[in-house]
Amino acid sequence: xxxxxxxxxxxxxxxxxxxxxxxxxxxxxxxxxxxxxxxxxxxxxxxxxxxxxxxxxxxxxxxxxxxxxxxxxxxxxxxxxxxxxxxxxxxxxxxxxxxxxxxxxxxxxxxxxxxxxxxxxxxxxxxxxxxxxxxxxxxxxxxxxxxxxxxxxxxxxxxxxxxxxxxxxxxxxxxxxxxxxxxxxxxxxxxxxxxxxxxxxxxxxxxxxxxxxxx
Numbered sequence: 001x002x003x004x005x006x007x008x009x010x011x012x013x014x015x016x017x018x019x020x021x022x023x024x025x026x027x028x029x030x031x032x033x034x035x036x037x038x039x040x041x042x043x044x045x046x047x048x049x050x051x052x053x054x055x056x057x058x059x060x061x062x063x064x065x066x067x068x069x070x071x072x073x074x075x076x077x078x079x080x081x082x083x084x085x086x087x088x089x090x091x092x093x094x095x096x097x098x099x100x101x102x103x104x105x106x107x108x109x110x111x112x113x114x115x116x117x118x119x120x121x122x123x124x125x126x127x128x129x130x131x132x133x134x135x136x137x138x139x140x141x142x143x144x145x146x147x148x149x150x151x152x153x154x155x156x157x158x159x160x161x162x163x164x165x166x167x168x169x170x171x172x173x174x175x176x177x178x179x180x181x182x183x184x185x186x187x188x189x190x191x192x193x194x195x196x197x198x199x200x201x202x203x204x205x206x207x208x209x210x211x212x213x214x215x
Contacts, residue, residue: 007135009103009126022148028094028215029154030145032162033063034186035101035128063158064091066187070194071208074201083212090215096148100162101133102140130161137165142173151175154214159186182211 068088071077077084091097105128126132145151151173157163163183170176184207185193193200 022096023093025093027096027148030150031095031097031156033099034159034161035099035105063187070187074194074196075208098144100137100165102136134165155181157183180214182207
């Protein structure tokens with residue numbers, strides 16, 4: 001079954017499809033980003049060559065790595081703290097990473113891109129739209145959750161769009177009362193929610209502490 005059939009983006013020629021394989025070890029959690037962007041497409045495009053030694057997804061300058069950096073700063077963890085090492089091991093070796101929107105989308109600000117990333121912009125990437133991401137997630141989410149047995153795993157949503165979708169999706173899949181669902185802001189440099197002086201710092205640190213207890 002072609003789950004992309006009928007999607008408005010299905011006819012577009014996009015060579016930078018993003019496919020992130022599951023970790024080598026037993027999956028204990030799932031990290032859900034909003035969409036693949038040009039910020040890490042250049043690295044992921046030659047992933048097979050650069051990951052032959054199974055260095056792991058945190059090697060890339062992408063959401064899992066960003067998340068570790070943001071957590072280290074807001075929690076004031078030393079670089080080699082046990083909690084940070086535990087988090088890195090979890091995201092790198094035990095966490096399935098997926099997106100609401102499977103096709104790459106156009107980055108928000110072209111001036112933020114490097115030369116490699118600018119070369120990716122030659123393709124006609126669509127801008128991010130929540131309606132398209134919701135349609136994509138409705139096509140793929142349940143099959144991913146079933147294939148990797150994610151319904152009883154730790155779930156980390158990144159950003160408001162993912163949290164909004166997942167809260168509604170989870171009601172239809174028996175996860176609305178799960179204590180294993182963690183909602184965090186998106187860890188990109190454009191998200192100001194990670195500012196240590198922000199009003200909602202306590203909510204974020206509470207979620208991080210819950211996550212550390214779960215892993």
